[in-house]
Amino acid sequence: MKVKEIMDKEYIYVSPDQDVVEVSLIMEKKKKFTTPVVDSQKKLVGWITSLDVTMGLREGKKKVSYIMHSRDDIVHVHENDPARLAVLATSNHKVVSIPVLNDDDVVVGVVRTFDIVETLSHLYEIKVYKIFEAMAEELKGVSWDELMEASAIVTRRRTGKRIKPEEYEKNIRESTFGEAIWATGGLEKFFVGLIAIGELVIARKVARARK
Amino acid sequence: MKVKEIMDKEYIYVSPDQDVVEVSLIMEKKKKFTTPVVDSQKKLVGWITSLDVTMGLREGKKKVSYIMHSRDDIVHVHENDPARLAVLATSNHKVVSIPVLNDDDVVVGVVRTFDIVETLSHLYEIKVYKIFEAMAEELKGVSWDELMEASAIVTRRRTGKRIKPEEYEKNIRESTFGEAIWATGGLEKFFVGLIAIGELVIARKVARARK
Numbered sequence: 001m002k003v004k005e006i007m008d009k010e011y012i013y014v015s016p017d018q019d020v021v022e023v024s025l026i027m028e029k030k031k032k033f034t035t036p037v038v039d040s041q042k043k044l045v046g047w048i049t050s051l052d053v054t055m056g057l058r059e060g061k062k063k064v065s066y067i068m069h070s071r072d073d074i075v076h077v078h079e080n081d082p083a084r085l086a087v088l089a090t091s092n093h094k095v096v097s098i099p100v101l102n103d104d105d106v107v108v109g110v111v112r113t114f115d116i117v118e119t120l121s122h123l124y125e126i127k128v129y130k131i132f133e134a135m136a137e138e139l140k141g142v143s144w145d146e147l148m149e150a151s152a153i154v155t156r157r158r159t160g161k162r163i164k165p166e167e168y169e170k171n172i173r174e175s176t177f178g179e180a181i182w183a184t185g186g187l188e189k190f191f192v193g194l195i196a197i198g199e200l201v202i203a204r205k206v207a208r209a210r211k
Numbered sequence: 212m213k214v215k216e217i218m219d220k221e222y223i224y225v226s227p228d229q230d231v232v233e234v235s236l237i238m239e240k241k242k243k244f245t246t247p248v249v250d251s252q253k254k255l256v257g258w259i260t261s262l263d264v265t266m267g268l269r270e271g272k273k274k275v276s277y278i279m280h281s282r283d284d285i286v287h288v289h290e291n292d293p294a295r296l297a298v299l300a301t302s303n304h305k306v307v308s309i310p311v312l313n314d315d316d317v318v319v320g321v322v323r324t325f326d327i328v329e330t331l332s333h334l335y336e337i338k339v340y341k342i343f344e345a346m347a348e349e350l351k352g353v354s355w356d357e358l359m360e361a362s363a364i365v366t367r368r369r370t371g372k373r374i375k376p377e378e379y380e381k382n383i384r385e386s387t388f389g390e391a392i393w394a395t396g397g398l399e400k401f402f403v404g405l406i407a408i409g410e411l412v413i414a415r416k417v418a419r420a421r422k
Contacts, residue, residue, distance in 0.1 A: 001393050050261035
C-alpha cells in the first residue's frame with residue numbers, strides 16, 4: 001500500500017500572506033487542526049497547527065508567515081512512499097497529520113492519524129473464523145467439524161482447558177484477530193497454534209487413509 | 212488489552228471557570244489539541260479543542276464554559292473497556308483524542324490517535340521470518356532449510372514465479388508482516404499460504420519416515 005492510497009485529498013491549504021483571523025475561520029469550519037502553507041505553485045513552504053493560530057490570535061500576529069513552521073522543520077512523506085513510512089512518521093513524531101508531496105514538492109494530500117487508525121484497525125477486526133474457513137478450504141479432505149475437533153484438542157493440550165468443539169466454534173465466530181493474538185500472546189504464538197491444528201488434522205487424515 | 216493500557220496518563224485538564232487566554236497558553240506549552248474540562252472532583256463536564264480556543268480568542272469569549280462542548284456530546288471510553296473500543300471510537304468519529312473515565316465519571320486519562328497508531332503498527336512491523344522461526348520450532352523434525360525449500364515450491368505453485376530457497380529466506384528476513392499480507396492479498400491468503408507450506412513439509416516428513 002502506498003501513501004497516496006491512505007491520504008486525504010480533500011485537505012485545506014493556505015498561503016503565507018493570508019490573514020491569521022481568516023485562516024482560523026477556515027480551520028474551524030473545516031475542522032482541521034493543521035494545514036500546509038503553500039506558494040502559488042502549491043509547493044510546500046510551511047505548516048501551521050491550530051496551536052500556532054491560538055498564539056497568533058493572542059499575540060496579534062497578522063500573517064500566516066509570522067506563525068508558520070518553516071519548510072525544513074516539517075515531517076513529510078512522498079505520495080509513492082510505502083504507507084508504513086507515514087505510519088511510522090506519525091507515531092515517531094507524535095503528530096496528528098503530515099503533508100504528502102509529489103516529485104515537484106507540490107502538496108497532493110495530507111495523511112491523518114485517524115485515517116491511519118481506520119486502515120490499520122481493519123486487520124485487527126477480521127473475524128477469526130474467516131481464517132479457519134480459509135484453512136478448511138486449503139486442507140482438502142478435512143471437514144469443518146474435524147477442524148473444530150482438532151482445534152479443541154490442541155487448545156486442551158496447550159492450555160489445559162477443556163473446551164468442546166462447539167464452544168470453540170462459537171469463540172472464533174465472536175472473536176476478532178486482534179483479540180485472538182492478544183489472548184494467545186502474540187502473532188507468532190497464534191500462528192503456531194494454527195499450525196499445530198493443521199498438523200493434527202493432517203495426521204488424522206493420513207491415519208484414516210491408511211485404514 | 213484494555214483502554215487503560217494505551218491511554219496517556221500525563222494529560223492536561225482545565226476547569227469551566229478558567230480563562231480562555233490562560234488555557235491557550237497551557238495547550239500550546241503542552242502541545243495538546245484537546246483537553247477535558249473537569250469539576251472540582253475531576254469529573255468530566257466538558258471538552259475543548261484548540262479550534263474552540265481559536266474561536267474563543269477571536270470572539271473575545273472569556274471563560275472555558277463559553278466555548279466547551281457539553282458532557283453529552285463527548286465521545287468517551289471507560290478505563291476497563293477493551294482497547295479496540297477506543298480504536299473504533301477515534302476512527303468512526305474522526306477525532307484525535309478521547310477522554311477515559313472510571314466508574315465515578317472521573318477523568319483518568321486520554322487516548323490519542325498517535326498512541327493508537329504506535330500500538331497498532333507494532334503488529335504490522337513484525338518481521339515475517341519470526342513467524343517462520345516459530346513454525347520451524349513447532350514442526351519438530353523439519354529443518355529450517357526444508358522449510359525454505361517447501362516455501363519456494365509453494366510460491367512457485369501459487370504464483371508461477373520461480374524463486375530459490377535462499378531468495379525466499381532473504382525476502383522474509385527483510386519484509387514485515389504488514390508488507391506480507393499486502394503482497395499476498397490479505398490476512399486469510401497469507402495464512403493459507405503458510406498452511407500450504409506446513410502441509411508440504413509434513414507430507415515430505417511422512418514420506419521420508421516411510422522409506
